[in-house]
Amino acid sequence: MNYEPALETYLAVWNERDAAKRLELLQSIVAPEVQLFDPLSHLHGAEMIAGFIGKIQQKIAFARLTYTTKIQKHDHGNWVRYGWGIWLVGQENPVSEGMDVVEFDDSGKVLQIVSFMGKLA
Amino acid sequence: MNYEPALETYLAVWNERDAAKRLELLQSIVAPEVQLFDPLSHLHGAEMIAGFIGKIQQKIAFARLTYTTKIQKHDHGNWVRYGWGIWLVGQENPVSEGMDVVEFDDSGKVLQIVSFMGKLA
Numbered sequence: 001m002n003y004e005p006a007l008e009t010y011l012a013v014w015n016e017r018d019a020a021k022r023l024e025l026l027q028s029i030v031a032p033e034v035q036l037f038d039p040l041s042h043l044h045g046a047e048m049i050a051g052f053i054g055k056i057q058q059k060i061a062f063a064r065l066t067y068t069t070k071i072q073k074h075d076h077g078n079w080v081r082y083g084w085g086i087w088l089v090g091q092e093n094p095v096s097e098g099m100d101v102v103e104f105d106d107s108g109k110v111l112q113i114v115s116f117m118g119k120l121a
Numbered sequence: 122m123n124y125e126p127a128l129e130t131y132l133a134v135w136n137e138r139d140a141a142k143r144l145e146l147l148q149s150i151v152a153p154e155v156q157l158f159d160p161l162s163h164l165h166g167a168e169m170i171a172g173f174i175g176k177i178q179q180k181i182a183f184a185r186l187t188y189t190t191k192i193q194k195h196d197h198g199n200w201v202r203y204g205w206g207i208w209l210v211g212q213e214n215p216v217s218e219g220m221d222v223v224e225f226d227d228s229g230k231v232l233q234i235v236s237f238m239g240k241l242a
Contacts, residue, residue: 037198069241077158079235081220099202101222101235114200114222120190 001108014065023050031109039117061089078104122229124201135186144171152230160238182210199225
């Protein structure tokens with residue numbers, strides 16, 4: 001299974017400022033029971049997650065979120081991991097960096113995203 | 122909840138060469154439905170997991186497994202992550218390094234371990 005298109009859409013969700021488009025994009029890639037364990041909150045379902053992302057965009061001078069590593073797929077389970085960074089407007093270095101592990105169901109929909117802040121050391 | 126004692130026991134499981142003791146240690150910290158997504162295999166239940174670890178110990182000149190980072194707990198979910206390394210007999214550098222994310226149930230038993238090989242880059 002190729003998870004990269006869904007994860008490219010997840011990136012687009014974080015960078016989409018239109019609330020309706022953001023929710024529509026997110027709903028296209030997640031299972032109904034999707035959960036996000038964000039560093040700041042635990043959220044259930046596409047509506048809560050899309051709303052939460054909108055609040056983050058408004059709360060900080062959010063410029064963009066990007067992936068900062070390759071997407072590594074687990075060889076024996078529907079899991080991937082990748083690094084991410086959040087940039088503020090006009091800043092060269094990310095204000096926040098971390099790593100997500102993401103579980104997909106057998107049909108390729110996102111079941112859960114576990115997001116850790118910072119570097120592991 | 123303090124997950125560190127369970128994870129210290131999990132480390133002891135990997136380093137225990139007596140099959141019966143290894144299983145007993147593992148059973149003391151996991152839920153019945155525990156799953157290990159190891160880089161090499163997907164395993165269900167304490168018996169399969171303890172047996173798999175024994176096979177790894179026998180297959181390579183296994184000296185020890187240690188954690189190589191702090192254990193980082195997620196602030197909003199029963200998840201932790203940490204780095205690990207496996208050393209062979211007589212070797213200074215690890216033969217294998219990676220990262221686990223571990224989910225606990227609400228009673229503090231291990232539900233699943235998702236183990237990624239290598240450094241994320």
